[in-house]
Amino acid sequence: MPLLSLRYLVQRLEDKVGEAVRLLRDELGDDKVITDPNVVMLYSREPDGLAHQANAVVFPSTPDEVSRVVATSYSYEVPIYPQGSSSSLSGNAVPLKGGLVLSLERMSSILDVSLADSVADVEPGVRIDDLNVELSKVGYMFPVDPASQAVATVGGAINNGAGGMRGAKYGTMRDWVNGLEVVLADESGTRLWLGCRTVKCREGYDLVRLIVGSEGTLAVVTRAALRIAPLPEKVVTALAFFDDIGSLMKAYMAIKTSRVQPYIAEFMDAPTVRLASQAVSLPFEASSNMFLVSLESTPESSERHLRWLEGVMRSSGARNVYTADNDKDAEPLYQLRRSLFPAQVNMFRRPGRPFQLLIEDIVVPPSRVPEAIRELRALDDKYGLTSSLGGHIGDGNLHPAIGFDPTDPESTKVALQWFDDVVDIALRLGGAVSAEHGIGVIKREALRRAVGDRQLELMRSIKAAFDPRGILNPGKLF
Amino acid sequence: MPLLSLRYLVQRLEDKVGEAVRLLRDELGDDKVITDPNVVMLYSREPDGLAHQANAVVFPSTPDEVSRVVATSYSYEVPIYPQGSSSSLSGNAVPLKGGLVLSLERMSSILDVSLADSVADVEPGVRIDDLNVELSKVGYMFPVDPASQAVATVGGAINNGAGGMRGAKYGTMRDWVNGLEVVLADESGTRLWLGCRTVKCREGYDLVRLIVGSEGTLAVVTRAALRIAPLPEKVVTALAFFDDIGSLMKAYMAIKTSRVQPYIAEFMDAPTVRLASQAVSLPFEASSNMFLVSLESTPESSERHLRWLEGVMRSSGARNVYTADNDKDAEPLYQLRRSLFPAQVNMFRRPGRPFQLLIEDIVVPPSRVPEAIRELRALDDKYGLTSSLGGHIGDGNLHPAIGFDPTDPESTKVALQWFDDVVDIALRLGGAVSAEHGIGVIKREALRRAVGDRQLELMRSIKAAFDPRGILNPGKLF
Structure with missing residues (x-):
């Protein structure tokens, strides 16, 4: 032009x-x-x-x-x-x-919580953490807990189709939104109620789940009826360290094939564990690959569940196992996983140099996680860099990360090549280019590669129907 | 014309x-x-x-x-x-x-079951019951269990967005389909894979959930990657009879506000119970309003959970309570609920006269169920008929039913008026016109009333994008 x-x-x-x-x-x-x-x-x-x-x-x-x-x-x-x-x-x-x-x-009110209906009515600006503080007072929770939950808002999580640590058992935002009030991009800014207050709801096409994960490109969410769940009676936790990933995956498979659905199943690889452990003071040795598992239980069954979990870890070859049968004791076991993001920032920051963190968000079928890890590690050799690797292993969601200098063309080029290769690994192993972070700007080309032109054409038609002038969050997804 | x-x-x-x-x-x-x-x-x-x-x-x-x-x-x-x-x-x-x-x-194969991935790959003609028989051998289940599950197929359940008895805890089809292969209505019958094999999946707009519940109007499903769940370690069941609905609802509310999420919570009102009990031989007296609740438990906690459940029923005013702490003993407790459909058929059939059963499928927020029941019963007086009433009280889904003679204009007219009034009750109480049966032919006008013209316009645009010639299941939804 x-x-x-x-x-x-x-x-x-x-x-x-x-x-x-x-x-x-x-x-x-x-x-x-x-x-x-x-x-x-x-x-x-x-x-x-x-x-x-x-x-x-x-x-x-x-x-x-x-x-x-x-x-x-x-x-x-x-x-x-x-x-x-x-x-x-x-x-x-x-x-x-x-x-x-x-x-x-400025629209951040919790409007109503109904235990009888298992619903919380909220404005989009409510922070997920604040909602969970309120719900915990009555023994309930909103189970979608992105790592950013301290700041993440309900509206952002809806638009982004967010997941979190409890995703292995509780799924993602799409499973926890019953109804939405939205404003449409038309001449009067029409307000529409989509979906229902109830979980069961059959009123034509599911426009609610079309909005969930649409990244603000279809309508503006002004209110949500969220499904809520009771807090488990009891949660037991085991944190284990494995010298090799193969043993860790053996433990993971033993859990999955034993009729147990972990409440949380998190993973960090050895280099990342070493770095994260420097950032926090931990009451245990943390040097090899980390596997953190929590199970829902009951007061009477917690001992058996915990012994079983510990047994699985040890018989699969864990070097150390730490356990907790209550929230207070579990807190330090979670610290390492919680420090993943700051650890990644520390890992890649170079004094006096501009720096940008590139966190990938691929997902592969859990059975393919060992291959994915092997292939991701091979990229380190290919590009002469050290990536950090952790994620929600229970649902196959991996977050490899690297840092690069956005002012340096060579550093940026390598970062973008690495990024493409990571996407390739996900697609080759039957996975997806994003699990919970979405497409945004940086994965538009990856989305095209993943779904192809015919599917994108359908998505564009939907976009045109909702937003004929293209004013809503332009430049995202497509 | x-x-x-x-x-x-x-x-x-x-x-x-x-x-x-x-x-x-x-x-x-x-x-x-x-x-x-x-x-x-x-x-x-x-x-x-x-x-x-x-x-x-x-x-x-x-x-x-x-x-x-x-x-x-x-x-x-x-x-x-x-x-x-x-x-x-x-x-x-x-x-x-x-x-x-x-x-x-003729496309009825279970292609693969992976416990590691918590996924079953199936063809659309697989019956839900057959799938569950296979899954139960490895301790897993597909939790969506419509009453018709003995014949209902996966593909039908997907297109119909089906629910079932376990809906109170496990939701509906939309929560259990990870990915779909579909055939599009275009000149080459394009085959597309939508969504992922994994639960977490962020690849643009959620076309999977657009297909779920679309009643065959958008594309033809040829394969599905279904999410599966482990069978609970233990299920405890209490069947209680209440002379008045108010007491039954008191028990329901006590359960909901006690951090307990029932696995199953079913209801039938007194006239329906009396009729259904004639159809089967039951080892207990069944004459008043039925409330059937199952909870997930563990071997060590089942006694406490069952005592608690029985206590809630009794202190809320139950006349009789029958309990079971294993599947075998629970079987007779479920018989009554399972005979709802044949009971309804028996209730309305008149010897030598043509007869059509009209089963409604409204849903209201569970807190509004007592009002809904009262208003539904008032319709009996208004129209001089006796309806049958049961449903999935745990999620507010009620199935009032009447019979009519489709060859008699007067009988048909009354039936259709009753039908409109039932829809009115649902909408007035903040509910929806269909919970799990869908719109089909008979609720097209009800859908328009529920969602309004602007929302229908969006749905029509989506229909036009997927099926430009309108060849897929025409005359449904709109």
């Missing part, structure tokens, strides 16, 4: 954004429409280092205000980027093409 | 069907394309009495043959009706507009 017409387009967008901002200031008030570039920058970046400056951030506090923002954006054809806490890791919320960040942080 | 052009259209369809049938006979062989009207009639009716004669039944035995059937139907614009065992209850599979019934009954 000639430079002049590109400049014209940019100028035209800025004019339109300017008009939209003026109109929204009139309608919502100055405190809800922020254009200060420093504030806007805070809302324009992700923890993975991806950033792109938006023109303004809008903070609606009611569904009706969301309607007005969307309607205005629609009529001026201004892009909007729905945003929770912006803790996503694939560029899912980055305002790639300028326009308005639509922050849902 | 003038009669002549209607006749012309009918003739034109028959010509096209004739050509399609000849072509398919050449391609698939005579034994896979049946036009004998007696056989075709067998595949053109549902247990609810709805029927409409198709022109032929096609029995492909491979995905490739399904492709050829769909491609042929596409090019001749001949309607096709994907069909499992045709045990649906809302006219979901009836060949409403003539054309070809596409029976999947």
Whole structure:
């Protein structure tokens, strides 16, 4: 495209954004429409280092205000980027093409919790941790627990189709959203209730699950009826260290083929364990491959379950096994796994050099995890780098990670080649290019490779039906 | 439309069907394309009495043959009706507009069961019961158990978004399908793999759950990767009878607010219990409102759980409580609930008169079940009829039923008015028009009332994207 017409387009967008901002200031008030570039920058970046400056951030506090923002954006054809806490890791919320960040942080009320209905009605800005604090008071939980749950919001988790440590047993967001209120990208910002308050719900096509995982590209979520579950009576935990991955996988298979569905089954490989253990003070030796398993149990059965779990670990060749039959004792056993993200940051940071963390999020059928690990490790040799490796082994979700210098073309090139190779491994082993982080910006090409043009064509038709002017989170997925 | 052009259209369809049938006979062989009207009639009716004669039944035995059937139907614009065992209850599979019934009954292999991956790969014609027999040999189950599971097929259950007795804890089909192979309605009958083998899967929009519950209107399922779960270590069961519904609901609420998620929670009201108990020989007195609850437990905890459950029933006002701590003893306790459908048939059949059973399938938030029951009973007075009432109380799913004489205009009129009123009750109490039977033919207007025109418009756009010529199960949903 000639430079002049590109400049014209940019100028035209800025004019339109300017008009939209003026109109929204009139309608919502100055405190809800922020254009200060420093504030806007805070809302324009992700923890993975991806950033792109938006023109303004809008903070609606009611569904009706969301309607007005969307309607205005629609009529001026201004892009909007729905945003929770912006803790996503694939560029899912980055305002790639300028326009308005639509922050849902001022819509953060837990509206109702009904144990009889097993439902929590919440606004999208509620943090998952805050919801779980409230639910734990009545013995319930919201089981989807992304590692970022301290900041991650319900709305972000819905749009991102998030998973978490309990995914092996409890699945992901798609299994825990009964109904959604959304605002559509049309001239009046139509508010629609999709799905039901009940789990069972057969009302035509399942538009709820079309929104879950759509990364903000189809509609703006303004309210959710979430399914909740009772906390288990008892949870028992074993943390084991294995000198070789093969023995660890043997233990994993023994558990899976014994009619036991782990509540949590987490894994970190030896180099990552060594690094993570330096970041925290642990009451045990941590140097080899880590396998952390929790099982749901009952007070009367916990001893048997725990002895069995310990036995599986030892007979599979564990070097050390540490166990806990209550939450307090289990806490230190989880510390190592919880320090995975900071450990990865430490592992790759070089003093005085720009640095970006690239966390992969592939998933393979659990039976293929040993091959996946072998092939991922072989990439280290191929590219002369040391990756970190951990993940939710119970559901085959691996998070290999590397760091690179985004200002150095050679470092960036190697990182992107590694990234492509990791995706290849996932697809070759019958897995998927993303388990829980989504496509965002960084996996658009990987998505095309995974699903092919015909399937993308169907997805594009759906996008066009929901968002005919393409104003919702443009540049993501496709 | 003038009669002549209607006749012309009918003739034109028959010509096209004739050509399609000849072509398919050449391609698939005579034994896979049946036009004998007696056989075709067998595949053109549902247990609810709805029927409409198709022109032929096609029995492909491979995905490739399904492709050829769909491609042929596409090019001749001949309607096709994907069909499992045709045990649906809302006219979901009836060949409403003539054309070809596409029976999947010859694709009924369990292709693979992997405990490590918690996945069963199956063809669509596999019966759910047969799958569960295989899985139980290795201590696993497929938890979605519609009442028709003895005949219901996996493919039918997927298309119908089926639920079942274990729905209160395990949800419905949408929670248990990881991936699907489908055939698209285009000129080559494109085969596409949607979703993943793993539970975690983020590859753009969730097309798997768009197919689940789409009632065969979007694509033809040729293979499914189903998530499976270990059988519980132990299940304890209590069957209680309550003179009044209020006490029964008190027991229900006590369970729900005690951090207990019933494995099964079923209900039948007094008149239905009396009738059902005549149909089977029971080792206990059955005359008042029935509440049947099973809980997952462990060998060490089963006594405590069972005592607790019995205590809740008694302190809420149960007249009789019968308990079982193993499958064998639980069997007779389930007999009453299992005889609901034959009891309903018996209840409404009149000797020598044509008779059609109308089974409703509404769902309300469980907290609204007492109101729903009261309002449903009031309809009996309003219309001077006696309905039968039972359902999956754990998830708010009620199945009121009446019988009517479809040859008698007055009887039919009353039945349809009753039907509308039942739908009204569901919507007024914050519920949905269908929980697990789907929309099919009989709830198209109810769907429109429930979701409104704007949402239907979105659904129609999706339909048009998947099935541009409208050949897949026409006349359903919309």
